Amino acid sequence: MEDINNALDLLLNKLESWGNHIVLLLPNLFVALILLILTFYTARIIRRGLDNVISRFSNSVALNNLISTLLYITLLLIGLFFVLSVLRLDKVVISLLAGVGILGLALGFAFQDIAANFIAGVIIAVQRPIGVGDMIETNDYFGVIERISLRTVDIRKPTGELVRLPNKMVYENPVTNLSYHGTRRVDLEVRVAFSEDLERIQKLVIEALEDVKNRVKARQIEVMFDAFEESSIRFKARFWITYNRQVDYVGAKSDAIIRIKKAFDANNIIIPYPIHSLNFSEKGNRRLGDELQSMRGESTGTSWRDNS
Template sequence: MNYIEDLNETVGLLWEKLEAWGDQAVLILPNLLLAILLVILTFYVAGFVRNWAGKFGSRFSHSQALVNLFLTLLYTGILLVGFFFALSVLRLDKVVVSLLAGVGVVGLALGFAFKDIAANFISGIIIAVQRPFRVGDNIETNEYFGTIERISLRTIDIRQVTGEMVHLPNKTVFENPLTNFSIYGTRRIDLEVGISYAEDLERVQRVVTEALQEVKNRLVTRDIEVMFDAFGDSSINFKARFWVSYRREVDYVSARSDAIIRIKKAFDANDILIPFPIRTLDFGIKGGEKLNEQLRSVNASFKSGFPLGNNGQ
């Protein structure tokens, strides 16, 4: 009997609890419906705002990656605000505070765990805003030279002139010196040449200047400069400098090659000598005797039939 009485008492308590939950559910049902409606409306508003902002995003930034990031943050921010309002309607304010605290702790932990990824991401955002280069530019950075194929919020992809693809982290590019060869669309070529000491230097200047007039891609608005700058070991050295239009690396390479060909032909036609390196050998002769005297002594010994060496051996 005691067992049956305990069971009935337990069932009664459980029933009372269920009735209390049912009464609370009935009371909270309007708020629950309002919260669900608020969440649905939040999704609609967030999608509408994202699509509307996407139509005007390209007008403010030429980086599609940056536009997509902004739209994603905007969409996520609106959803979070809507969810927090829905929880407030359900009188779950403490849950909202706990969620915010949890998000802060998780964000701090992730920041330490993925600091390099975060640094690349932030560097990518700064690069996208400043735009020091764009896709198609020829750049040199971190000992790599090539054409930019792709710019993302994590890496910059560079195709080298020899064909390899290099993926450089944005942090590495942002923190190190970078040379952009395409920003102005022009580039100067400096050719180092040496001529014989016997040549007329002013005549050489005229010949070189005339030879470079028709070089490929040369900018006719910029003067050709032929400047002597050093007395070399076997030649007088000068630099021929001129400017060319520059879009691709082949523009620079082909113009430089054409200039070398034209200078060589002009020198051949005008009998201007490009000397070979000359070296003077100094033999240290024992006792200070001159080399020609030593040679005469050796020749005389051979002619007289006496072999060299001690005691005729």
């Protein structure tokens, strides 16, 4: 019975001590509560203002949200550390900082590929070498960018398939941005016969391509002869078009082929087919006629033996 009374006295003394300590901390608790409310309120106001400022310089919604969220969390952590300091819980602050550092290091090793894609996504969003709607070619994929997130670049191929490439692959490998300047050159190979007047061909092709679809009028049409082939002379017709989508390039090239064909037909210009000569005069060291005569003799002999 005496042990129970001693335990109760000890518990009451401890509770009384805690009560006195809480009473002494009431001013600090009041200050800490006000500081915590001000921290949340201030962080929210700064976040809204930062959203308005960042949106003027960056079109990446994901990057804007990331920056504002990181700033918001940082302000909350700073306010929380001040609150703990006011409550004289400095050891808790040190323990939290140490825990955050160790946790960050462990997560960095565990998710280094995700972190690499994340950092590459941030760099792409800041530098903006590519954007949504651009026609690009990278990592053996060709198509229009539909979305750029902090993890992947989504590419829609001309045939409709959606390819999601990790940002790290896009950042570390060559990227051809066909939409960067808004123009693209079309190179078209054509062949004509040796007998044609090449200067006349050059003039006809230039006239035919004057009004080709989407052509940039400020840039000249070029017709350059570049090779003698077995049965023709080859030349390239080159012209520039406005380029936003792949259909602009394909449509302009198709229109150019139609116009050149019509111009050649109207002026009796022939596009030659490849010509191959076959020599039947000898087979091995024997004349073809002797070979055929020998085959007839064998056929006749076989027929006589079958009839008998």
